[in-house]
Amino acid sequence: MANITVVRGAQQAEYNSEGAVTVYDAAQAVGLIDREVLAARVDGKVVALSYALAADAKAELLTFADKDGAHVFRHTASHILAQAVKRLFPSVHLTIGPAIEDGFYYDFDSEISFTPEVLAQIEGEMKKIVKENLRIERFELPRAEAIAFMREKDEPYKVELIEALPEDAVISFYRQGEFTDLCAGPHLFSTGAVKAFKLTSCTGAYWRGDSKNKMLQRVYGTAFPIKDALNAHLAQIEEAKKRDHNKLGRELEYFTTVDYIGQGLPILLPKGARVVQLLQRFVEDEEQKRGCLLTKTPLFAKRDLYKISGHWDHYLDGMFVIGDPHDETKECFALRPMTCPFQYQVFLNRKRSYRDLPMRLTETSTLFRNEDSGEMHGLIRVRQFTISEGHYILRPEQLEDEFRECLDLAKFMLDTVGLLEDCTFRFSQWDPANPKNKYEGTPEQWEEAQSLMAKILDDLGVEYTVGIDEAAFYGPKLDIQYKNVFGKEDTIVTIQIDLLLAKRFGMEYTDSDNTQKNPYIIHRTSLGCFERTLAYMIEKFAGALPTWLMPTQVVVLPLNEVFADYAYGVAKRLTANGVRVEVDDSSDTLGYRIRHAKLEKTPYILVIGENEMKNGTLTVNDRVHEKPYTMEESAFFDKLLTEIKTRSKTQN
RNA sequence: GCUGCUAUAGCUCAGUCGGUAGAGCACGUCAUUGGUAAUGACGAGGUCAUGGGUCCGAAUCCCAUUAGCAGCUCCA
Numbered sequence: 001m002a003n004i005t006v007v008r009g010a011q012q013a014e015y016n017s018e019g020a021v022t023v024y025d026a027a028q029a030v031g032l033i034d035r036e037v038l039a040a041r042v043d044g045k046v047v048a049l050s051y052a053l054a055a056d057a058k059a060e061l062l063t064f065a066d067k068d069g070a071h072v073f074r075h076t077a078s079h080i081l082a083q084a085v086k087r088l089f090p091s092v093h094l095t096i097g098p099a100i101e102d103g104f105y106y107d108f109d110s111e112i113s114f115t116p117e118v119l120a121q122i123e124g125e126m127k128k129i130v131k132e133n134l135r136i137e138r139f140e141l142p143r144a145e146a147i148a149f150m151r152e153k154d155e156p157y158k159v160e161l162i163e164a165l166p167e168d169a170v171i172s173f174y175r176q177g178e179f180t181d182l183c184a185g186p187h188l189f190s191t192g193a194v195k196a197f198k199l200t201s202c203t204g205a206y207w208r209g210d211s212k213n214k215m216l217q218r219v220y221g222t223a224f225p226i227k228d229a230l231n232a233h234l235a236q237i238e239e240a241k242k243r244d245h246n247k248l249g250r251e252l253e254y255f256t257t258v259d260y261i262g263q264g265l266p267i268l269l270p271k272g273a274r275v276v277q278l279l280q281r282f283v284e285d286e287e288q289k290r291g292c293l294l295t296k297t298p299l300f301a302k303r304d305l306y307k308i309s310g311h312w313d314h315y316l317d318g319m320f321v322i323g324d325p326h327d328e329t330k331e332c333f334a335l336r337p338m339t340c341p342f343q344y345q346v347f348l349n350r351k352r353s354y355r356d357l358p359m360r361l362t363e364t365s366t367l368f369r370n371e372d373s374g375e376m377h378g379l380i381r382v383r384q385f386t387i388s389e390g391h392y393i394l395r396p397e398q399l400e401d402e403f404r405e406c407l408d409l410a411k412f413m414l415d416t417v418g419l420l421e422d423c424t425f426r427f428s429q430w431d432p433a434n435p436k437n438k439y440e441g442t443p444e445q446w447e448e449a450q451s452l453m454a455k456i457l458d459d460l461g462v463e464y465t466v467g468i469d470e471a472a473f474y475g476p477k478l479d480i481q482y483k484n485v486f487g488k489e490d491t492i493v494t495i496q497i498d499l500l501l502a503k504r505f506g507m508e509y510t511d512s513d514n515t516q517k518n519p520y521i522i523h524r525t526s527l528g529c530f531e532r533t534l535a536y537m538i539e540k541f542a543g544a545l546p547t548w549l550m551p552t553q554v555v556v557l558p559l560n561e562v563f564a565d566y567a568y569g570v571a572k573r574l575t576a577n578g579v580r581v582e583v584d585d586s587s588d589t590l591g592y593r594i595r596h597a598k599l600e601k602t603p604y605i606l607v608i609g610e611n612e613m614k615n616g617t618l619t620v621n622d623r624v625h626e627k628p629y630t631m632e633e634s635a636f637f638d639k640l641l642t643e644i645k646t647r648s649k650t651q652n
Numbered sequence: 653g654c655u656g657c658u659a660u661a662g663c664u665c666a667g668u669c670g671g672u673a674g675a676g677c678a679c680g681u682c683a684u685u686g687g688u689a690a691u692g693a694c695g696a697g698g699u700c701a702u703g704g705g706u707c708c709g710a711a712u713c714c715c716a717u718u719a720g721c722a723g724c725u726c727c728a
Binding site: 218246367599609610 | 653654655656657663683684685686687688689690691701702718719720721722723724725726727728
């Protein structure tokens with residue numbers, strides 16, 4: 001006797017069964033099933049509708065609206081993809097094919113390459129499989145039989161996967177028609193539900209995500225229960241592409257690249273340079289207000305410095321070296337990939353006491369990193385970039401307060417530029433099992449640093465995810481993450497705790513009890529990399545940055561040359577008040593000039609004609625107000641100046 | 653670095669079977685004039701990314717390099 005509670009959204013019903021019953025049958029018995037139900041959640045575990053309920057249980061029915069439901073749906077879509085590929089190309093080896101956010105993929109080991117034509121062919125075969133509405137059945141095999149089964153099917157990657165499973169693991173398979181795949185599941189009831197899907201791209205991906213392994217072919221796709229949802233999703237991606245900073249930033253002339261200058265070395269054009277200058281002034285002023293000391297340190301140094309810091313051992317491949325790194329008899333330099341070892345020299349300049357701490361050093365710092373050639377992307381990933389880098393040298397008891405201050409500063413900065421609401425936090429930890437000897441220090445030191453950071457984060461109530469093997473080589477990090485228009489995530493700001501490097505550099509202070517101690521150090525950025533921040537702002541605002549950051553804030557348009565002098569007078573008055581103004585007195589028609597200004601995303605467009613001169617009023621267009629509005633000139637200036645001087649995080 | 657794709661005017665793109673290059677927008681000149689998304693005429697612009705090769709002949713076919721894109725791997 002089992003008492004089953006079936007839940008669907010706000011609806012709920014009880015079902016008493018004599019023996020074991022499938023979720024599907026229980027749900028049907030209480031009248032809560034229909035085609036929209038894809039899977040279920042029982043005891044927190046996502047299961048197929050064919051899952052047998054033997055004891056008292058609560059079965060929550062999942063539709064596509066539920067994240068887990070969509071996941072099951074798309075996982076089945078990936079199996080349909082694999083089945084289609086095996087039908088068309090039997091010699092292809094299967095590997096893995098999970099559902100992901102917004103879609104699914106499947107990795108294949110294939111001799112032939114999946115060109116767009118081949119993808120279209122595969123899509124056609126997938127449609128057939130959906131139409132065949134094949135029943136999806138689960139079965140289990142003991143380990144040895146599972147391995148033999150996959151050997152017989154000539155699926156070496158599947159054999160490898162099974163062999164890697166723990167001894168006591170349940171080894172399950174899913175069969176649909178002639179196709180069977182090793183899979184933990186769960187899946188849909190049958191293939192017929194996958195009504196709308198599209199294969200979006202084919203790219204390379206390493207087997208098991210390891211660059212030492214063979215490169216497989218990954219086919220990406222997405223799937224929805226109804227066609228309209230698929231089309232809406234594809235349209236949304238097209239819209240997002242229009243915001244791509246790498247396209248928009250070039251069109252709007254924020255930056256460009258030159259093939260004979262090199263990858264990852266963008267030219268900031270006047271508009272981009274202006275925005276970075278404004279951001280930089282804002283950052284430096286704010287940091288000064290908060291007690292930071294600005295430094296200016298060299299952009300490169302002898303290798304000796306990097307040997308002390310550990311960069312020579314841990315980061316040599318990432319540095320641009322001037323000279324032969326392996327010839328110890330000759331002088332050898334490297335461009336700096338980080339500012340830390342340079343800024344520490346400020347502390348080391350003389351004997352320090354506990355009274356000198358905290359010492360908050362900051363620098364608008366240009367760095368050079370020799371990224372692999374495939375990594376560069378617009379302004380987001382470059383080889384030379386400038387960050388607001390700070391090192392706070394602290395007594396241990398100051399760590400928590402100063403960490404809080406760093407977080408507050410970063411949040412303030414991100415909020416002011418309008419990006420904070422889209423940020424997530426990641427507690428980046430080391431990997432004790434990392435075989436690459438990537439980290440300095442002992443497990444005890446890491447344990448100490450990480451537990452300190454965990455305590456601080458918990459005290460501050462920061463919601464974060466944990467990233468294993470994401471730490472710096474000298475300590476754990478709180479990374480503030482941001483996603484670009486394509487959903488690719490990068491770090492925008494980082495705050496790191498370092499209990500190791502002070503000792504390496506011989507940094508000591510005399511404490512109140514007259515003993516010598518190594519300080520703790522926080523490495524932090526306040527607004528991160530200016531280039532990257534600019535890129536994210538271009539994407540977030542589709543080029544229409546907040547007014548205080550726009551290279552041109554107001555365009556003044558005289559109706560014709562009669563009004564040109566007056567227009568220049570207005571512009572002069574605005575300029576004198578710190579507003580960035582352009583006058584467009586070209587002979588083009590007014591509508592044409594307005595169109596131009598709008599394409600440039602100029603926040604304010606001021607038309608000067610008879611009315612303005614006669615009445616002393618101004619007709620104003622801006623992004624928000626579709627219809628022109630008129631107001632007294634002085635009131636207009638007050639509003640405009642207030643707005644431009646305020647660092648409003650939204651457009652207008 | 654790896655896999656795949658791409659490179660023609662400032663931008664978006666045509667260019668058939670290999671036969672010495674084309675449009676729209678942008679730009680310039682002139683005329684016109686104006687009230688919120690495009691006034692008209694004319695003009696200038698290209699060593700078809702770079703370097704090799706095949707060929708009587710290459711934007712077109714082949715190879716290499718450089719750069720750009722998607723993804724993987726790495727990272728702020």
